Amino acid sequence: MPITTCIFDAYGTLFDVSAAARTVAEEPGREEFAKHWPSLSENWRRKQLQYTWLRAAMGAHTDFWNVTQDGLDWALEAEGLDGDDELRERLLMLYRELDPYPEVPPMLEAVKAQGMATAILSNGAPGMLSDAVASAGIGAHLDDVLSVESVGVFKPAPQVYDMVSERFCCDISEVLFVSSNGWDACAAAAYGFIAAWVNRTGAPMDRLPGRPHHVLEDLSAIPALTEG
Template sequence: MPIKACVFDAYGTLFDVAAAAREAAQEPGREAFATHWPKVANDWRLKQLQYTWLRAVTGAHTDFWQVTQEGLDWALEASGLAEPALRERLLQLYWELSAYPEVPEMLKTLKDQGFETAILSNGSPDMLAGAVDSAGIGDVLDDVLSVESVGIFKPDASVYELVTNRFGCARDAVLFVSSNGWDAAGAAGFGFTTAWVNRAGEPMDRLPWTPHHVLSDLTTIPDLARA
C-alpha cells in the first residue's frame, strides 16, 4: 500500500539529545563538565530509556519529564557531578534541543510531496511543544502525538495505534522513522513500514522484528516514502 503518513520519533530522531550536554560544556565556567559531558549525555539517555521500559512493564507510568530528570540525576551522580546549578542548566537546555541539520528541509519536502507528517513520542505534550517551537518545524507537521494520551510508553501497541487512529489509515500506509532500533523494530511488529536512523552505526537489536530500512540520517526519507 502507498505511504500516506510519515511519522517520526522525536528525541534522537528529529532532535539531538546530546545537544543539551554539549552546549552546556561549551559555556564559560564549565571546564570541569567539559571533560565529562559525553559520558553524562550517554548515561542520561540510557537511563531515561530504561526508566520508560521499567515503568511500562510495571504499570508505574509517569510523564517523560519525570524520567528525564531522574535519568539526569543518575548520570550526574555517576560522574561525581551532583551540582544543582549544572542540573538546572541541563534541564533548561533539554527544552531547547537542536534539530538535526537535515530535518527542516526533509519535512518540508515531505509536505510539498503531499505526505502527512507527525511526531509520535514518549515526550509529554509541553516538552514536545517546546522542542518543536525551538526547532521552528511546527509549520511542516500535521500533528504531534504523545504517549500521555494512552498512559504508557513505547513500544506498547496502543502508542502506535495513535497514528492509525489519527490519520485513519492502514498500518502499512505509515512510514515510521526512529533512531531507536528497538522502537523501529516494535513499530514493524505493529505493522508499520519502518526506518531505523542508525547514526552511530550500532548493531541490530536482537528482537523478533527488524526495521525495513536502515539509514545513516534522514535525508533520503522523502525518496523512501515515494518508493
C-alpha cells in the same frame, strides 16, 4: 498500498539528545564539566530509556519529563556532580530546546511537499514536545504531535502505535515510521508499519521481533522513500 503518512520519533531522531550537555560543556567556566559531558550525556539517555521500559513493565507510569529528570539525576551522581543545582537546571532548560539535526527542516519540508501527512509520535510529555518543536521551528511541517500521555504507557506498547491510525484514519501499511532507536524501529515493523531505522552510530541490529525495512545513516533519504 502507497505511503500516505510519515511518522517520526522525536528524541534522537529529529532532536539531538546530546545537544544539551554539549552546549553546557562549551560555555565559559565549564571546563570541569567539559571533562564529563560525553559520559554524562550517554548515561542520561541510557537511564531515561531504561526507566521508560521499567516503569511500563511495573505499571508505574509517569510522564517523560519526570523520567528525564530522574535519568539526569542518576547521571550527575555517577559523575560526582550531584548537588550542583545550577548545572542541573541549566541542563534541563536546554533539554527543552534541543537542536534538530541539520537535515531535519529541509527533509520535513520535502515530505510535506509530496502531500504526506506528517506527525511526531513520542514518549515525550506534551509540554516538552511543544517546546522542542517551537525551538526547532518545524511546527509548520507537522500535522500533529502525538504523545504517549494520551494512552498512559511508553513505547513500544502497541497502544502507542495505535494512535497513528486513529488520528489519521489510515491503514497501518500506509505508514512510514522513522526512529533512531533500533528497538522502536523493530517494534514498529512488528506492529505492521513500514519502519525506517536511522542508525547514526552504526550499531548492530537489535534481536527483537520485527526488522526495519530501511536502515539509514541520517534522515536525508526519507523523501525518496515517501515519494510516489
